[in-house]
Amino acid sequence: MLKKIHHVGVVVPNLEQGLKFWRDSLGLRFTKSATIEEQGVRAALLRVGESEIELLEPINPDGGVGKFLARRGGGLHHVCFETDNVELELDAARAKQVPLIDQKPRVGLAGMICFLHPKATRGVLVEYAQPMDE
Amino acid sequence: MLKKIHHVGVVVPNLEQGLKFWRDSLGLRFTKSATIEEQGVRAALLRVGESEIELLEPINPDGGVGKFLARRGGGLHHVCFETDNVELELDAARAKQVPLIDQKPRVGLAGMICFLHPKATRGVLVEYAQPMDE
Numbered sequence: 652m653l654k655k656i657h658h659v660g661v662v663v664p665n666l667e668q669g670l671k672f673w674r675d676s677l678g679l680r681f682t683k684s685a686t687i688e689e690q691g692v693r694a695a696l697l698r699v700g701e702s703e704i705e706l707l708e709p710i711n712p713d714g715g716v717g718k719f720l721a722r723r724g725g726g727l728h729h730v731c732f733e734t735d736n737v738e739l740e741l742d743a744a745r746a747k748q749v750p751l752i753d754q755k756p757r758v759g760l761a762g763m764i765c766f767l768h769p770k771a772t773r774g775v776l777v778e779y780a781q782p783m784d785e
Numbered sequence: 786m787l788k789k790i791h792h793v794g795v796v797v798p799n800l801e802q803g804l805k806f807w808r809d810s811l812g813l814r815f816t817k818s819a820t821i822e823e824q825g826v827r828a829a830l831l832r833v834g835e836s837e838i839e840l841l842e843p844i845n846p847d848g849g850v851g852k853f854l855a856r857r858g859g860g861l862h863h864v865c866f867e868t869d870n871v872e873l874e875l876d877a878a879r880a881k882q883v884p885l886i887d888q889k890p891r892v893g894l895a896g897m898i899c900f901l902h903p904k905a906t907r908g909v910l911v912e913y914a915q916p917m918d919e
Contacts, residue, residue, distance in 0.1 A: 653811060653812060653833055654833070655834025655835065656833060656836045659790065659793060659864055661906075661909055663907060664907065669907075672905060672906055673906075676878065676883050676905070677866075677878075677911070678786065678787060678877075699787055699789055699790060699866060700788055700789025700835055700836075700867075701835055701836075702790045702834075702835075702836065704864075723908065724908055725909075726861075726903075726907060726908035726909050727860075727861035727863075727908075727909055728861075730793055730861065732811075732833060733834075743812075744810065747810045749806075749810050771806060771810070772795075772806050772807075772860075773797060773803075773858060773859035774858055774860035775795055775859075775861055777811070
């Protein structure tokens with residue numbers, strides 16, 4: 652079962668400029684930032700209610716986020732739903748013939764995660780996340 | 786103050802096909818649908834946690850959603866934050882020189898709403914909503 656929107660991913664050319672808008676102009680609460688080398692991004696998280704806005708700045712132009720920035724100039728990138736069991740959700744999606752990017756859960760910024768393929772949804776990239784204890 | 790993600794707007798070519806994915810494959814709970822003539826859309830709402838996914842099918846190719854569908858083929862369209870006072874939030878955004886689409890709150894599907902201009906955010910369309918009693 653999908654419990655809530657865990658976060659909405661937003662691609663920005665520059666994290667500091669992104670924070671100027673999302674934190675300083677909109678007033679969302681900054682919680683943390685991190686560099687995720689294997690995904691080719693620097694990320695910053697901002698809390699709003701039970702969800703977060705995840706700002707993503709590419710550090711590698713050849714990664715998925717880098718290509719998205721080059722193609723679109725930034726913008727809404729993906730929506731991530733929280734679940735208690737990402738493996739069960741992935742199995743359920745597979746059983747319903749939903750095309751997948753990840754065949755198995757893997758470790759991501761939000762815990763154990765997986766991505767469904769955007770061709771399932773006319774271009775919406777959907778992520779599932781099962782948070783791990785910090 | 787922005788309290789939570791009220792909804793994430795997703796443009797789809799066809800509402801029934803959209804529901805097949807978001808309701809039937811992902812398991813989100815359908816709550817209601819409506820036609821909003823003045824915005825040129827049919828909309829369906831699906832609940833997840835304290836938020837909703839708002840599917841939008843254009844009924845008018847010349848409206849904003851119709852043009853988005855023609856340009857992008859559908860996908861993530863906007864993110865809406867809930868507030869107790871949309872007029873105060875709009876004033877605060879204006880005071881911070883955030884470019885606006887709506888100079889004053891107006892009635893929308895989610896209550897009293899307004900849209901900030903996506904040029905503020907490198908292409909992310911942000912909505913504020915103050916729900917009204919049903």
